[in-house]
Amino acid sequence: SAQGVGYQGVIDVRNQPSGKSALASFGEFLKMAAAVYLDVDSSELRVGQQNYRYNDCLTEQLFIADALENGAGYARRLFDKTRFTAVLQEHYDSVKSIWESEEHSNCDSSCQNCLRNYGNRMTHHLLDWRLALDVTELILGIPLEDRWTRKSLNIAQWFCALCEASEIEDVSIKKIGELTAICFGDSNAFILSHPLWHTREGLVTDIQIEAKLALQGFNVTFVDIRELSIKPHKFIIKIVDQSD
Numbered sequence: 001s002a003q004g005v006g007y008q009g010v011i012d013v014r015n016q017p018s019g020k021s022a023l024a025s026f027g028e029f030l031k032m033a034a035a036v037y038l039d040v041d042s043s044e045l046r047v048g049q050q051n052y053r054y055n056d057c058l059t060e061q062l063f064i065a066d067a068l069e070n071g072a073g074y075a076r077r078l079f080d081k082t083r084f085t086a087v088l089q090e091h092y093d094s095v096k097s098i099w100e101s102e103e104h105s106n107c108d109s110s111c112q113n114c115l116r117n118y119g120n121r122m123t124h125h126l127l128d129w130r131l132a133l134d135v136t137e138l139i140l141g142i143p144l145e146d147r148w149t150r151k152s153l154n155i156a157q158w159f160c161a162l163c164e165a166s167e168i169e170d171v172s173i174k175k176i177g178e179l180t181a182i183c184f185g186d187s188n189a190f191i192l193s194h195p196l197w198h199t200r201e202g203l204v205t206d207i208q209i210e211a212k213l214a215l216q217g218f219n220v221t222f223v224d225i226r227e228l229s230i231k232p233h234k235f236i237i238k239i240v241d242q243s244d
Contacts, residue, residue: 002138002196004197004206005196005197006019006057006197006198006203007054007055007057007059007198007203008055008057008203010054010055010057011023011060011135011196012059013051013058013059013060014058015199015200016195016196016198016224017195017199017226017227018196018224018226019059020060021126021127021128021131021195021226022128022131022135022196023049023059023060023062023135024123025110025127025132025135026062026131026132026136026139027047027048027062028047028115028123028127029115029135029136030047030064030088031045031046031047031064032091032095033087033088033090033091033092034064034074034078034087036090036091037087037090037091038077040074043067043119044066044067044068044071044072044074045064045065045067045074045075046064046065046066047062047064047065048062048065049061049062049063050062050063064078085139088136088139088140092136092140095114096133099114099133100147107129108229109127109128109129109130110124110127110128110129114129115127115128115132128226130147130148130226131196131226133145134195135196138196144194146178148194148195148225148226149178149179149180149192149194149225151225152179152180152192152225153173153175153180155180155192155225155228155229156173156180156192157173159182159228159232159235160173160182162232162236163236166236168184168239168240170184170185171184174189176210176211176214176215177207177210177211177214179191179192179207179211181211181215183215183218184239184242186217186218187218187219188218188221188239188242189215189218189220190220190221190222190223190228190235191208191211191212191215191220191221192225192228193208193223193224194225195225195226195227199221199222199223200222204222208222219242221238
């Protein structure tokens with residue numbers, strides 16, 4: 001039911017490039033929050049995902065359980081909405097300033113000082129501390145902070161440098177309100193969008209629509225900022241294809 005997020009408020013793990021990462025990252029955040037509250041090691045708990053269809057959208061529901069089949073009942077102690085919310089709020093307040101600090105600024109997605117540990121080594125590629133905070137804010141009813149769009153200009157400049165190195169000419173950057181667009185010639189443009197926003201026409205936010213209207217005459221593609229930063233080659237290929 002989050003306004004302006006995903007498929008009418010549901011995180012779409014099939015069509016949102018960062019959808020699966022967002023839920024996996026929140027799952028690790030949840031496990032950490034629970035372990036701190038229960039004063040146990042995080043290895044005492046496990047969090048998993050199950051596919052869940054909501055209307056026409058495929059998403060995931062999370063479960064948290066004791067790591068041992070005959071565990072100490074840790075997960076059962078979280079089975080109360082008020083307590084569960086308090087656990088998330090307390091951990092959010094505890095780590096937010098640390099993860100957003102200058103000392104942690106070199107962490108692009110996740111590291112040993114935020115979400116990674118040996119136990120979740122198989123999902124390190126999915127984990128992103130910014131997404132973990134984003135989903136937590138949605139659950140707690142806190143407005144999403146501007147931790148993605150405020151870095152969009154730097155990402156756009158970095159991507160344009162890659163394009164130049166790949167001998168792709170006539171690439172420019174336009175700032176449209178809160179959003180950043182990368183334009184190729186006078187016909188195609190990428191509008192960089194928050195990872196939790198959908199990129200499909202009909203599901204985009206008002207801010208995305210306004211940015212598209214400001215680029216009349218361009219063939220606009222809404223692009224997940226995070227996906228552009230971790231898979232730039234995918235979009236360079238798309239630019240080349242559009243130019244042919």
